[in-house]
Amino acid sequence: MIQIPQDMTEVKVKIAQLEELGHKSDEKQVIFDAIQDNAQALLDEQLEGHYYSCKLDGDTITVFDVIQKPLGIIRSQGTNFEADFRKNAQNMLIDIDNKMQKIIDQR
Template sequence: MQNLIPGDMLEVNQKLKWELDSGVKADESSVIHDALLAGTQYFVDEALEGSYWTVKWDASQQNVDIYGTDDTVVGAIKPTGASLEADFRQDAQGLFIRIEKEVAVVVRNN
């Protein structure tokens, strides 16, 4: 359960329960934010066939920035709605499909 990347709100709640039962301080938002980072990192690693780039939340916690090997931002995943968290809550699977496609474009262009 620790390594599960939640793909919908049911899995978010399952992971949240597991984290709380394990003594981890968490809430739905933190689980969603972690899932978005982990999911984006997974797609970046798959596209590059290795862990060469990293992903991090931007300073405002609104976008997930993609950093290249020289630690500069080479791309960003931005929300289509109010926030990436809101996009996840509305359609998590659709959001992950969009993230995968956007990562492929960033990788292709860099």
């Protein structure tokens, strides 16, 4: 089972897997969850553990420290993260990773 989709092909597979398990799924929600989960995974990887968190809200991702103090904001490259994911998910993830690294380096 695909845990965190990393492109639109994997989103479609995830939706099919969820429906096989009897869960109704919405493509937009699966994409939102994929962006949120990928951003958190990138953050965890950079910090070598789950110390900070991030939250996707519209066209921004906010990075929080351990006491939930906002450290920085990542904005989408295009109109919003959903459109970026649909257009080129890998490029979007690289951009998030680079911007996240800058936020971490500033702490």
